[in-house]
Amino acid sequence: MKWIRTVGTAVAALSLLASGSLVAGPAQAAPGDNLAWTATASASYTSPWESVAAVNDGIDPPRSNDTTNRRWGTWPQTGTQWVDLTWTSTQTVRAVDVYFFDDNGGVRLPAAWRVQSFNGSGYVDVAGASGYPVAVDRYNRVTFTAVSTSRLRVLLTSGAASVGVLEVKAHTNPPVDPPPTSGWNPPANLVTPLNEVWQHYEQTYPQLHTFRNYGWDQVMANRGYLNYCVRWDSPAPVSAALRDQIHAALARQVKKWTDVMVGHNAWPYGDVPVRVVGWAVRDRNQLQWSDNSVDIYVNDIRENAPQCAEPCGRFFNQNGTYPNCPGGVARHYDMSLWLTAGMGGGAGGDWGQRVGSEYFVNNINAADMHIVLHEIGHSFGLDDFYDWTPTGVGGFLMKAGSAAQITEFDRWMFRDWWRHLKGRYGY
Known part of the structure; x- marks a missing residue:
């Protein structure tokens, strides 16, 4: 079987022992699911040993200092850094989750961050933001007034070191946290x-x-x-x-x-x-x-x-x-x-x-x-x-x-x- 994997304009091929073909493209997001799954990621800067593709590869990190999966980091660059998600068609987005990369060394939590959307001529901050939490070992969610855009930017301001991100999720309808759990109580x-x-x-x-x-x-x-x-x-x-x-x-x-x-x-x-x-x-x-x-x-x-x-x-x-x-x-x-x-x-x-x-x-x-x-x-x-x-x-x-x-x-x-x-x- 021949497999052809398309990522942007790059094509890689791998031959296997069988007949037929596979044509692969960006994964599809289920209704109400993570829209970032279908976007193409780009960044202001990426350390040579890191990967900007990490930010929307669909892998939930086990912790902010993830040493197993690929990561996006900007060491040694500091200041304002960003990662973009670009879609082939307009998306309606109401919430973004960001899981920050922090290795307790050259890459640490940002001092601040915000989400911007592209309005056709430039990037503007999303309106009605609920707040921008900054914490390790978890997704940090911001909700905002719905925007229709084909490009979304997560803008990070560095603090004590460079900055990085392990995963970004964008939602039309963000998942609702479950209510307080009950124990085993059948009729x-x-x-x-x-x-x-x-x-x-x-x-x-x-x-x-x-x-x-x-x-x-x-x-x-x-x-x-x-x-x-x-x-x-x-x-x-x-x-x-x-x-x-x-x-x-x-x-x-x-x-x-x-x-x-x-x-x-x-x-x-x-x-x-x-x-x-x-x-x-x-x-x-x-x-x-x-x-x-x-x-x-x-x-x-x-x-x-x-x-x-x-x-x-x-x-x-x-x-x-x-x-x-x-x-x-x-x-x-x-x-x-x-x-x-x-x-x-x-x-x-x-x-x-x-x-x-x-x-x-x-x-x-x-x-x-x-x-x-x-x-x-x-x-x-x-x-x-x-x-x-x-x-x-x-x-x-x-x-x-x-x-x-x-x-x-x-x-x-x-x-x-x-x-x-x-x-x-x-x-």
Whole structure:
């Protein structure tokens, strides 16, 4: 397979042992997600050993003195420094998050910073700024009156040393912090059936506590998001409009599960954005768009279906590193949405979800795509209930055919998984 990675006007190629091609471009931001993901970054100055591309590579830093991931720093330059985000079209921005680089040496926190937008002739400060916090080991957020612009600038004034940034996020609708968390407090009538379900899990699946690729593991490894690749196992064409509808429908269904956790039992995220970063197809001509908003994998056939590239898949790289993925960690995919022509029913697991392409497209505007929801439940570890029903519980989504949406019992089963597994993530 030949892979071509496009970054700005630069093109790099890597030959692999297979047939087909991948054309890759800037990653696509999910609705309401980080707009910086699709921008091109530039800067006033970049130290030769650092990289301005770090500021929007999608990697959340573990700390301000990050020694693992790439960084943007301006040592030995001081004074006023800036980093720009430039889009190919106008964006509406209401908030910016900045994670500062501080190595306790030549690069330290700025004395001050502000956000500016380009108005067609020059840069002006955004209006209505909520304030510009400056702190280590966290994102520093400013909200402001919405601006429509294709260029946004983060302007930093140095203090005791040079300045730097590890990541910048720009939002139309900034994620809402979760409310204060509550502990484990299921309704009294569900305590017995929930305990029965968990005991059944542990007895049936001995690998439960050692397996490390549930949806929970993926969200926590990414620090709060999920990446998908679509396997289009159908001869039907896909327009750009249908592509975007598929992306939005998938995000809505995943959100129905992850919203169950908001504010519950120390769950750390108010939102878990879904990013679709790639499509796999037999024939490039089926995909009726010319933009490079997603990576495209052509004619890499596995299981008699188009396969997204293994080097970019978490299923194949569960150590969390992607050394042979052209886009690295930021462009990896955690799960696949496998849409197969003529398929009835569905399948799901840590690798993703598989349903009929006709079913998905025909239900694309449905509030609850119950087969997809059921299979997403499996990706987070929830079991099937073909031959038994917990005590005192009627129909529920994970008991196939007995409910068409997530029920109260499904919600508490989901939360019970977090209760038992959250310790592996330090919660």
